[in-house]
Amino acid sequence: MDIARRVGVSQGTVSLVISGGAASDQVAEKTRRAVLQAAAELGYTVNAAARRLKGGRTRMLGLYTFEPVFPVDQRDFYFPFLLGVEEATARYGYDLLLFSSATDGGTRRIYAGGVNRLKVADGCVLLGRHLHRDDLAALVHEDFPFVFIGRREVPDAELSYVAADYVGATRDMVRTLADRGHRHLAYLKLSGDQEPTRDREAGFRQGLGDVGIPEESSMVHTVDDSGVITGDLLRGWLSTGVTALLVEPSEDDSTIVAVERAAAEAAVRIPEDCSVVLLGDPPLGERARDWTRFSLPREQMGREAVRLLLDLLDNDDGEPRQLNLACTPILGVSIAEPPAGLTS
Amino acid sequence: MDIARRVGVSQGTVSLVISGGAASDQVAEKTRRAVLQAAAELGYTVNAAARRLKGGRTRMLGLYTFEPVFPVDQRDFYFPFLLGVEEATARYGYDLLLFSSATDGGTRRIYAGGVNRLKVADGCVLLGRHLHRDDLAALVHEDFPFVFIGRREVPDAELSYVAADYVGATRDMVRTLADRGHRHLAYLKLSGDQEPTRDREAGFRQGLGDVGIPEESSMVHTVDDSGVITGDLLRGWLSTGVTALLVEPSEDDSTIVAVERAAAEAAVRIPEDCSVVLLGDPPLGERARDWTRFSLPREQMGREAVRLLLDLLDNDDGEPRQLNLACTPILGVSIAEPPAGLTS
DNA sequence: GGCCATCCCTAATACGTATTGGTTCCTGGT
DNA sequence: ACCAGGAACCAATACGTATTAGGGATGGCC
Structure with a gap:
């Protein structure tokens, strides 16, 4: 020197x-x-590198997404999370490392080439639907500090997450429908048995219990991978007495699009002939209908994830941090009272 | 170990x-x-810090912005840059480090507390209007590899940048106006004498020269910090024969808003009484008029910045890399032929 | 047996900082 | 004159990696 x-x-x-x-x-x-x-x-x-080498901490937080963050078609979905994460990261005096490189022949993997790249950061926020369970399990195993945005489970481990309260939000939607006189509900869920799907289904059943609807008079339909719902199928449901649909939105909004198409095909009017509730955020398309739905506090989720992560870093008991945030119900125009004669 | x-x-x-x-x-x-x-x-x-300290690569590229990237009001302006940078970074197998923490009592500084935080990354892309020249000079001085998005100058040094070709784009707009018969133009520039302003002014004068308009019959007006343009002022210009305005957009779109307000105040119709060209991208507001303008290739600029940066890293001659990208002219409805009787 | 080449590895060092125990020097008190 | 104690600084070390010169072992060749 x-x-x-x-x-x-x-x-x-x-x-x-x-x-x-x-x-x-x-x-x-x-x-x-x-x-x-x-x-x-x-x-x-x-020299920051030298200082960090000496100090141990890098003052970097990672953000790893199982899907690419930036493709424009998903931009508006992921962006609020990113926004919240970035804001909180900055506020706490950290820098944010976007793991964009971690592709291994197209799919994104944490352990590219056998090494855990995330470790360059002090901790990491994870995000995305198409996760690799084994990557996650390995991450837990070498107890690297991370927080998932969205509730995730792995066998034999409790992990930290910030999630939207799908259970409560769905339950409330069932009550809302019941208040308007609906007694026969159908829940359209995605295939794949992911946590968000399970939580919504749990909320659906809770709601039914709360308002005293026997499970037999409602139904759960799994939208298969083709994502197709025919007009005949919809008509079939209505003919069994169903008056309202609770639809789980898929990543590409295919389910809600399929419902609209089926309704058009079967000449079913929404909401006059059939109420529809969207269990999440609506499609990003311009001419979107004003769906009755609930909205995730995505930005807040991002912020809280960072807060939990730093908490995890500062006092490292082995305890996982878990946080469920309430969704905001939005009363749109896609629900109404059941058609006359079908209220009971 | x-x-x-x-x-x-x-x-x-x-x-x-x-x-x-x-x-x-x-x-x-x-x-x-x-x-x-x-x-x-x-x-x-x-350990990235150790490797970097020793002189090796981290496979991290930094992105440093002199303004916060993420506040929503500027989101759509900075986002395309970010998008391009992220995409290119990922494509080349690097990770992207967002220097969001670099605040020093409110304002963002590279050398917060005397530390050059950027040094943890292999190189850095810089972005933003309110830069600190001395920070930049220091960065050059310790020859840390970086590329600026936007043309920037510092005394006694040539630095690498990817810029929009404001000179050419503005020149072409002058020609466009001249083609329609305008002979008396006014250029409304921002105060502050930043490079983008200077480049537009240079383009303005080039254009005048190209089409044979003597500089005396045109005018340059600096919009002061208050950003106010009165109706009287506008009327004054028109009375001297001015038939078209070339307006440099400000960060908060105040100039173009001011022009609209002044026009309304003076009962001047755009474009019937006065043509208006926007020298850049239009305001983000919804009910924006379809301005005649040009549009920066922002995403491409981000990508190219990364490319230049990696080039700089791989073969380090001391040569700065400089790239000007063409803007796309957009013919909106805010220009027309001059009012009758004023074509000469 | 002596010599050299090859292969595989080790030891040492540098990078630039933060920290700690220790040393020197001075001041003041008895 | 001696010691206590504090002020001001230094030397040494650790952090984790990359690199280089060199060393020990082995084998081949004359």
């Missing part, structure tokens, strides 16, 4: 002056000024 | 195996496998 040589003190002293807030009062005012001046003259700057 | 102890080799050998592509062929296949397996079992990852 040439600055030390120039002033004629040791490198340690220079370090005390430059960075030491606490211990720098034990250096003489005169030396301090000399050092600072020399630093200014030489255009000296602290 | 416990991985070395575990396998029973030296740390140097481990390093050869882990990172050494070139020299790693001089290590026995057997030890190599043993090391790799131990690494996998222990969940080892290289």
Whole structure:
């Protein structure tokens, strides 16, 4: 360190002056000024890499997404999360590392080439639907600190997450429908048995219980991978007495599109002939209907994820942090009272 | 390094195996496998700070913005840059480090507390209007590799950038107006004398020269900090024969808003009484008029910035990389022929 | 047996900082 | 004159990696 040589003190002293807030009062005012001046003259700057090497912490938080964040078609879905994460990260004085490189032949993997790239950061926020369970399990196993946005489960481990309260939000929607007189509901769920699907179904059943509808008079239909719902299928449901649909939105909004198409095909009017509730956020398309739905507090979820992560870093008991945030119900125009004669 | 102890080799050998592509062929296949397996079992990852300190690559590129990227009001302006940067970063197998923390009492500084935080990354893309020249100069001085999005100058140094060709785009707009018969133009520029402003003005004068309009019959007006343009002012211009305005957009779109307000106040119709060209992208507001304007290739600029940066990293001659990208002219409805009797 | 080449690995070092125990020097008190 | 104690600084070390010179072992060749 040439600055030390120039002033004629040791490198340690220079370090005390430059960075030491606490211990720098034990250096003489005169030396301090000399050092600072020399630093200014030489255009000296602290090397962050060295400081981090010494300190252990990198003051970087990672953001890893199982899907690419930036393709435009999903932009508006993922963007609020990113927004919240970024804001909180900045507020706490950290930098945000976007793991965009982690592709392994097209699909994104945490362990590219056998190494866990996330470890360059102090901790990591995870995000995305198409996750690799084994990657996640491995991550838990080597107890790397991370928080998932969205409730996720892995066998034999509790992990930290910030999730939308799908259970409560769905339950409330069932009540809303019941309040309007609906007694026969159909829940259209996605295939795949992911946590969000399970939570919505749990909320559906809770809601039925709360309002005293026997499970037999309602139904659960799984939308298969083709995503097709025919008009005949819809007519079939209505003929069994169903008056309202609760639809789980898929990533590409195919389910809700399929419902609209089926309704058109079967000449079923929404909401006059059939009420429809969207269990989540609506499609991003412009001419979207004003669905009755609930909306995730996505930005807040991002912020809270960071908060939990830092909490995890600072006091590392082995305890997972778990947080469910309420969704905002939005009363759109896609529900009404059941058609006359079908209220019971 | 416990991985070395575990396998029973030296740390140097481990390093050869882990990172050494070139020299790693001089290590026995057997030890190599043993090391790799131990690494996998222990969940080892290289310490980026250490590697960087030693002089190696981190495979991280930084993105530093002089303004916060994420506040929603500027989101749509900065987002395309971010998009392009992210895409290119990922494509080249790098991760993207967002320097969001770099705030020093409200304003964003590169050298917060004397530390050059950017140094943890291999190189950095810079972005933003309110830059600190001295930070930039310091960065050049310690020749840290970076590319600016937008043309920037610092004294006594040439720096790398990817810029929109404001000169050419503005020149073409002058021609477009001249083609329609306009001979008296007014250029409304921002105060502050930043490069984008200077480039537009240079383009303005070039255009005048090209079409043979003497500079005296046109005018340049600087919009002061208040951003106010009165109806009287506008009327004054028109009375001197001005038939078209070229307006430099400000960050908060105040100039173009001010022009509209002044026009309304003075009962001047756009474009019947006065043509208006926007020298850049239009306001983000919904009910925006279809301005005649030009549009920056922002996403492409982001991508190219990354490309130049990597080029800079790979073959480090001291040469700066500079790239100007053409803007796309958009013919909106805000220009017309001059009012009758004023065509000459 | 002596010599050299090859192979595989180790030891040492540098990178730039933060921290700690220790040393020197000075002041003041007895 | 001596010691206590504090002020101001230094030397040494650790952080984790990449790199280089070199060393020990082995084998081949004359």
